Amino acid sequence: MTDTPDKPVLTLRDLTIEFPTSQGVVRAVKALSLDIHKGRRVGFIGESGSGKTTTALAVMQLLAEPGRVAHGQIDLGGTDILSLDEEEIRQTRLSRVAYIPQGAMNSLNPVMRVEPQMWDGIIAHEGHSDRSELKRRSDEALQSVGLPIHAGQLYPHELSGGMKQRVCIAMGIILNPELIIADEPTSALDVVTQRQVMQTLKDIQRQIGSGLMLIGHDMGLMAQTVDELAVLKDGELVEHGTVRQILEAPKHPYTKDLISSVPLVGGESFLNPDARADAPKRNSSEPLLSFENVRKDYGMVTALHPMSFTLQGDTPQIISIVGQSGSGKSTMGSIMLGFNPPSQGRVLFEGQDVQKMSAVQSLDFRRNVQAVFQDPYACFNPFYRVDHALKFPFRQFGLAQSPEHTRRAMEEACQAVGLDPDLVLSRYPHQLSGGQRQRLIVARALMLSPKLLIADEPVSMVDASLRASILSNIYDLKDKYGISILYITHDLATAYHVSDFVMVLFKGHVVEAGPPKEVIGAPQHPYTQLLIDSIPWPDLKRSWGDGRQDWDPVELETEAQRAAAVYRGEVSGFDLAQA
Amino acid sequence: MAVQDMTRAERRQARRIRRFDNPWINPKLLWGVGLLITIIAIGVIGRLIWNLDLVFTGSSPLKLPPLGFENLRKQPGVLDHPLGTDGGGRDMLSLIIIGAPNTLFVGLLASLIGMSIGIFLGFSAGFLGGRTDDVIRVGADVMITIPPLLILVVFQSAFGDVTLTMMALLIAGFVWQSPTRLIRAQVLSMKQSGYVQMAQLSGASTFHIMFREMLPNLVPYLFGSFIASVTTSIVTAVGLEVLGLGPQRIPTLGRTIYEAINAGALIQNLWWWWGIPTLLLGVMFIGLLLINLGLDEVSNPRLRKLS
Numbered sequence: 031m032t033d034t035p036d037k038p039v040l041t042l043r044d045l046t047i048e049f050p051t052s053q054g055v056v057r058a059v060k061a062l063s064l065d066i067h068k069g070r071r072v073g074f075i076g077e078s079g080s081g082k083t084t085t086a087l088a089v090m091q092l093l094a095e096p097g098r099v100a101h102g103q104i105d106l107g108g109t110d111i112l113s114l115d116e117e118e119i120r121q122t123r124l125s126r127v128a129y130i131p132q133g134a135m136n137s138l139n140p141v142m143r144v145e146p147q148m149w150d151g152i153i154a155h156e157g158h159s160d161r162s163e164l165k166r167r168s169d170e171a172l173q174s175v176g177l178p179i180h181a182g183q184l185y186p187h188e189l190s191g192g193m194k195q196r197v198c199i200a201m202g203i204i205l206n207p208e209l210i211i212a213d214e215p216t217s218a219l220d221v222v223t224q225r226q227v228m229q230t231l232k233d234i235q236r237q238i239g240s241g242l243m244l245i246g247h248d249m250g251l252m253a254q255t256v257d258e259l260a261v262l263k264d265g266e267l268v269e270h271g272t273v274r275q276i277l278e279a280p281k282h283p284y285t286k287d288l289i290s291s292v293p294l295v296g297g298e299s300f301l302n303p304d305a306r307a308d309a310p311k312r313n314s315s316e317p318l319l320s321f322e323n324v325r326k327d328y329g330m331v332t333a334l335h336p337m338s339f340t341l342q343g344d345t346p347q348i349i350s351i352v353g354q355s356g357s358g359k360s361t362m363g364s365i366m367l368g369f370n371p372p373s374q375g376r377v378l379f380e381g382q383d384v385q386k387m388s389a390v391q392s393l394d395f396r397r398n399v400q401a402v403f404q405d406p407y408a409c410f411n412p413f414y415r416v417d418h419a420l421k422f423p424f425r426q427f428g429l430a431q432s433p434e435h436t437r438r439a440m441e442e443a444c445q446a447v448g449l450d451p452d453l454v455l456s457r458y459p460h461q462l463s464g465g466q467r468q469r470l471i472v473a474r475a476l477m478l479s480p481k482l483l484i485a486d487e488p489v490s491m492v493d494a495s496l497r498a499s500i501l502s503n504i505y506d507l508k509d510k511y512g513i514s515i516l517y518i519t520h521d522l523a524t525a526y527h528v529s530d531f532v533m534v535l536f537k538g539h540v541v542e543a544g545p546p547k548e549v550i551g552a553p554q555h556p557y558t559q560l561l562i563d564s565i566p567w568p569d570l571k572r573s574w575g576d577g578r579q580d581w582d583p584v585e586l587e588t589e590a591q592r593a594a595a596v597y598r599g600e601v602s603g604f605d606l607a608q609a
Numbered sequence: 610m611a612v613q614d615m616t617r618a619e620r621r622q623a624r625r626i627r628r629f630d631n632p633w634i635n636p637k638l639l640w641g642v643g644l645l646i647t648i649i650a651i652g653v654i655g656r657l658i659w660n661l662d663l664v665f666t667g668s669s670p671l672k673l674p675p676l677g678f679e680n681l682r683k684q685p686g687v688l689d690h691p692l693g694t695d696g697g698g699r700d701m702l703s704l705i706i707i708g709a710p711n712t713l714f715v716g717l718l719a720s721l722i723g724m725s726i727g728i729f730l731g732f733s734a735g736f737l738g739g740r741t742d743d744v745i746r747v748g749a750d751v752m753i754t755i756p757p758l759l760i761l762v763v764f765q766s767a768f769g770d771v772t773l774t775m776m777a778l779l780i781a782g783f784v785w786q787s788p789t790r791l792i793r794a795q796v797l798s799m800k801q802s803g804y805v806q807m808a809q810l811s812g813a814s815t816f817h818i819m820f821r822e823m824l825p826n827l828v829p830y831l832f833g834s835f836i837a838s839v840t841t842s843i844v845t846a847v848g849l850e851v852l853g854l855g856p857q858r859i860p861t862l863g864r865t866i867y868e869a870i871n872a873g874a875l876i877q878n879l880w881w882w883w884g885i886p887t888l889l890l891g892v893m894f895i896g897l898l899l900i901n902l903g904l905d906e907v908s909n910p911r912l913r914k915l916s
Binding site: 159367369392393396397400401403406407409410411412413414419422423426427471 | 715802803804806807808809810812813820825826
């Protein structure tokens with residue numbers, strides 16, 4: 031390659047991509063023009079459906095049928111990509127453009143060791159070479175992404191998610207490409223691993239000096255990783271500039287939305303607590319929910335170590351349970367809902383053991399304890415219109431007086447969460463977006479007015495720009511309707527804003543607990559500190575993935591395991607027994 | 610995007626996609642259903658316009674060829690017996706009018722019973738789990754390894770003459786295993802799905818969850834599985850009949866082939882005797898296969914191609 035430094039690695043000119051459908055031709059990408067220069071990192075940010083991935087696939091001529099490039103030009107370091115034939119583009123992929131996919135766990139062949147999978151790429155482009163030469167190059171690539179050499183001898187299932195993603199990076203850079211395309215490379219990983227993988231990616235990109243096209247939807251991650259940012263909305267490039275320009279002076283309203291939708295610890299709250307509603311009248315003096323020494327084992331593994339707490343429920347409160355995947359937080363949620371019996375101890379709802387309820391008590395318990403789950407796509411039966419999910423429980427719990435009354439209640443609930451009832455209620459689930467569906471689930475909880483709502487990662491699968499508004503819908507449940515909420519999340523920033531009390535879980539233990547201002551605002555336990563350090567802030571002053579190799583989460587986690595739990599201040603109405 | 614600024618080729622493609630958007634207008638499905646309806650129609654219309662007494666032995670001249678052919682004795686086909694007659698003096702057309710629907714009936718009844726058992730056992734195993742699941746799963750797995758024809762031959766020889774319904778019942782005992790396994794697997798994965806959890810949260814009864822939430826989503830699988838087991842049942846039934854087992858006094862396609870082989874129709878060049886029933890069986894299987902392929906495309910849009 032004979033590029034001069036000022037010659038861009040990738041030039042997109044007026045790129046328009048179309049998908050013919052039965053409703054006419056859909057333009058996924060509209061007249062996009064952009065340069066990626068050598069050694070620069072460019073982030074493509076936008077909601078799902080904004081055309082980020084489509085653009086990336088077009089660069090490699092991997093558009094799915096019947097998509098096509100309608101007009102425009104794609105120029106990769108002097109080569110017109112669109113004029114290449116099948117064989118030429120095959121030679122170009124990997125050797126000149128590398129693609130790092132979203133789900134690394136699905137991208138590796140499960141029946142092959144890692145090493146031969148890496149050799150495949152070399153052999154396909156350079157023909158057969160000596161085994162020791164292949165071995166040398168794959169070892170070098172593995173080392174450059176910070177993996178031990180013996181990782182090459184392992185099968186994909188023997189590697190963790192973060193390691194698999196790094197193997198994918200190693201495969202991508204093995205032929206020193208001019209351009210690396212990384213499509214949400216960390217979306218399936220938790221924050222600590224995300225930071226490590228992004229550091230690796232930045233390091234390696236700097237070493238080989240290629241261009242990087244990073245696709246994502248997380249403004250914080252972008253701010254910490256890229257040099258330039260391209261904001262896409264409905265296939266149009268609405269803003270393009272350096273990260274500093276865009277973060278400090280966003281011009282387009284959509285960019286402003288994206289930036290403000292990322293909640294900051296200590297920043298301004300996105301909630302407006304106006305009314306303080308009282309909890310619904312209870313005819314029981316027993317606490318609303320209590321855990322008595324609850325433990326849960328899955329085989330030999332203890333997912334949750336003995337834990338006791340009492341939630342009085344006389345004043346509505348939001349209790350946050352924060353932790354990484356595998357910390358036991360979702361197990362806690364399903365134990366509370368009675369879906370999963372505890373291995374030891376009892377869960378009491380108003381003095382009644384959840385596992386030993388009669389049919390009548392059980393119906394009453396179901397009415398009073400509702401949930402919002404993580405995946406809004408799975409929560410609706412695809413066979414029915416969405417109003418089935420709202421209507422059915424309303425009738426089942428004997429709240430409906432007449433069909434007219436049910437309809438009115440549904441419409442009111444929809445309006446309360448900001449949905450137009452005429453537009454959504456008579457649709458099928460697949461016709462609604464994830465955000466609309468999650469709001470409907472919140473509306474459903476509202477209609478039933480339970481005493482306790484368990485919200486298990488309610489916004490983690492929703493587009494970033496909608497998260498704040500859905501969270502404030504949930505917050506309103508407490509504020510306006512007096513419902514106590516257990517908020518299970520991995521996102522410390524939102525927990526900071528919504529909750530009255532925070533518990534940080536680490537491997538089934540509570541490591542730090544107390545009011546959010548203290549626990550998240552000024553963490554004392556090393557694990558809480560590790561979590562907070564790993565969050566990518568949309569703030570250039572807070573450095574994150576600056577390529578320091580001394581940041582080793584494994585060591586920090588071992589340290590965290592030795593440290594004793596830290597209990598900070600008390601909050602009336604919620605008692606956590608100190609272990 | 611407005612319709613007017615599309616080129617002619619694009620409009621044509623859009624029309625093709627629209628047609629393709631209604632999955633039930635599927636050529637394979639329509640052809641398959643058409644072929645089966647033809648066979649049923651032969652049975653229904655035949656009963657109205659043809660003299661069915663010709664199905665008895667000796668009611669017609671022996672070994673007449675179909676219309677337009679000659680047999681070895683140089684006898685031409687006659688209009689009274691357009692498809693010829695067999696070696697026992699039975700009219701081929703009336704044999705088919707009665708026999709073809711009978712064969713289809715055995716297949717449908719057997720797989721209907723088999724599917725019902727399968728749905729019941731599959732749901733029980735998947736939903737209740739534990740010991741029930743173990744028993745049903747092991748039972749189905751063991752039964753699937755036993756060749757059905759072997760057992761049925763023993764059964765039928767012991768029973769002697771059986772009715773069509775009896776035979777369908779016996780065959781049903783061997784077609785419930787695969788629907789059981791299929792439904793069990795689907796129920797197991799569906800049990801974890803969000804909407805089933807939502808229904809549980811809504812205080813729904815087990816009955817409601819099984820039949821109102823889960824079953825409607827299983828319909829495409831059930832259809833596919835049903836058609837597949839109809840095919841299996843017909844193959845088994847015909848297999849038994851060709852061996853001379855099964856109903857002795859009721860004409861079926863398999864029984865006709867058995868008699869043809871028994872009477873040496875192959876060496877006497879009486880090709881219409883075994884050929885016509887075989888052809889009809891072929892049509893039946895092609896029809897079922899097309900329905901199965903069509904249903905597959907209906908329930909799995911990825912298989913539908915744009916061109």
